[in-house]
Amino acid sequence: MFLSVGQSPRADIIDEMLESLDLPIVPVEIGALDGLSSAQIADLKVRPGEASIVTRLADGSDVVISKPRIAERMAAIAAGFHRNEFDLVVILSTGLFRDFESTCPMVNAQRAMESTVISLAAQGAAVGLVQPLAQQINELDIPALASYRVTASYAADGDKALLANALLDLADCEIIVLNSVSFTDADRQMVAKASGKPVVLARRIIASAIRLLLHGTHPATAPGVSTEFTEKLQRLTPRERQVLSLVAEGLSNKAIARQLGISPKTVEIHRSNVMSKMEVSSSNTLIRMVVAAGHP
Incomplete structure (x- = not known):
């Protein structure tokens, strides 16, 4: 089960991962915004004091919504899965800084990325994070990273100009992390070639x-x-x-x-x-x- 923040299907992400895995996986997908009207989605817009997250709708457009409220919606969906209903549940979003209760084995994309960044930073490397939204630079709050050398910038997936600008911000970093599932392997290759540095991709x-x-x-x-x-x-x-x-x-x-x-x-x-x-x-x-x- 792939549980995403936006609307399903997200073939742009899931198909690429399944191809790289080469395992006999039968994917099932739920988007946390599936079935919601335009008015209901608009009601999830970011309020003062709330952190933001960007996601994709079924028509291909992007929408910025409240991170805490969509996280609660996703938590309720994940908690509704029965034991052994799925061999694996994948929370297909970085940026959701919470644990999700489940009786199925689970991959939480944010936890996986967070532990990766911490392990790299703990090794002494200066780590650069590329976030999908400018406001997420100030919203980034990972207490475990407070004592490490971590710098954040932003760029949208596929936007070569913004990715190039992000690399200027992260010039002193030794490792670059593309911290969103929206970033593609083409983005990774471009950043790696332009920077000459190792690049970590969320999808991988x-x-x-x-x-x-x-x-x-x-x-x-x-x-x-x-x-x-x-x-x-x-x-x-x-x-x-x-x-x-x-x-x-x-x-x-x-x-x-x-x-x-x-x-x-x-x-x-x-x-x-x-x-x-x-x-x-x-x-x-x-x-x-x-x-x-x-x-x-």
Whole structure:
């Protein structure tokens, strides 16, 4: 299940990810704005003091809406899924700074991106974030990043001029993160070529998380993934791969336990096994390994 902020379908995002995954996935999609009238969507416009998020409607147009109120709507949808109704639920949006309760295994795009940025910054790298809206630069609030070197700029997906301007703002950064699922691989390639720096794409982070969670049932070797990483993955049991992916999102043992329907103590055992088999000593190192595997 792909749960997006706007209206379905979002074939522009999902088809690209499915192609890169090369797994026998049957996608189902719900947009949080599906079925709403123009007046109801307009009622979700940003009010004073609210953070904003931009999303796409079925007609291809973009709309800026209230982040906290659309997050509540999405949380209600996710909470309504029954255990084992879906093999995986994917929250297909960065920018939603909240946990979503679910009895299905879940990929939360924002959590996955957040843990990626933290792991890169913790390594000492100066990280540049490209947000889709100018106002999101001031709205960015990730307490865990407060002590790291993180600079934000903005650009719309596909807008070469704005992306070029963003790179000027982020000239001193060593790694660029395109922090929205709307950015495409073409955007990534352009930014990488113009900057000469590594560029992290949200879609690839999400695809990596999906691959890890489904790898146990449908093992597959993705093009460009190192043989060493693949061999280490093969050491893991299906459950350990699920735990690996959720650890990479920065989830606590209790949160992982709720999603997988097991006890926190069992999660702790799986987590220890994962660290040992992947030959890493910290969660940050594990996350960097996953990021590298998803970004050949």
